[in-house]
Amino acid sequence: MVKVGIIGGSGIYDPSMFDHVKEQKVRTPFGTPGDSFIVGSMNGIEAVFLSRHGRGHKYSPTDLNYRANIYGMKKLGVTHIISVSAVGSLKESLKPLDIVIPDQVYDRTTKRVSTYFEGGIVAHISFADPFCRKLSDILYETAKEKYRVHNGGTYLCMEGPQFSTKAESRIYRKLGFDVIGMTALPEAKLAREAEICFAILATITDYDVWYEEPVSIGQVIEYAAKNEEAVKDILRRAVGRIEDTDCPCRHALEGAIATSPDAIPEKVKRDLKPLIGPYIK
């Protein structure tokens, strides 16, 4: 069965495209998720919404509890996550209000816990292709029918919360990165560890700081809001196209856990049961 999780980013705080909603608080061994989960349906498909920064935009990219957010999705039975994100453009051809479905990510974060596997358990998942190919293709094909959208591109994930300097932005452009944001990581890594298909629907809000006026939070929110209806329209139509077929993301932990089952502490086994249950008896 398909159950879709939507993580709303800057400017997208409510799931007005959902039907039959109820709020659900989820407890996790990793602390409290950024907000209650909104459980409902969209276009006839079961769906769960979480505002990444919390309603009222309370948590900065560094302070987000990414582990609790993704664990909560897993506990609620989510099989696919579409992560909505506002990004800056590092290329002239990627214009504000365009949509991008990134296919790579480059990590420039420094302060985030980016794994569930610690404290007595070790796992090394493959992350060569960080985003689910099938889910990304669905987003691209759906968006293409009505909007200007780019298929692929590298998302540079910076720590923030300050925006980049001009020197940094120039270097990122020279290195060929496409868009810049602050939240794709560790979200994508944790979703892979949780064996959830994960793709990003990014909307370009600015040209970062290398072009004309440097980015400001006002511009990001203004442009994210301009694209809000387009994003919700894409989400509504895309979820109906997700099929309940097999995908490598859903087996990411197969052969990836290095620790022998009898060496894993009982508490870790209990805490990670929703993730490692099928592999550790």
Ligand SMILES: CSC[C@H]1O[C@H](OP(=O)(O)O)[C@H](O)[C@@H]1O
């Ligand atoms: C609000 S300005 C910077 C902020 O916007 C992006 O957020 P999100 O990815 O949640 O849409 C960016 O990553 C920063 O967190």
Ligand SMILES: Nc1ncnc2[nH]cnc12
């Ligand atoms: N220029 C930018 N840098 C980092 N995160 C962003 N989110 C939106 N625009 C951004």
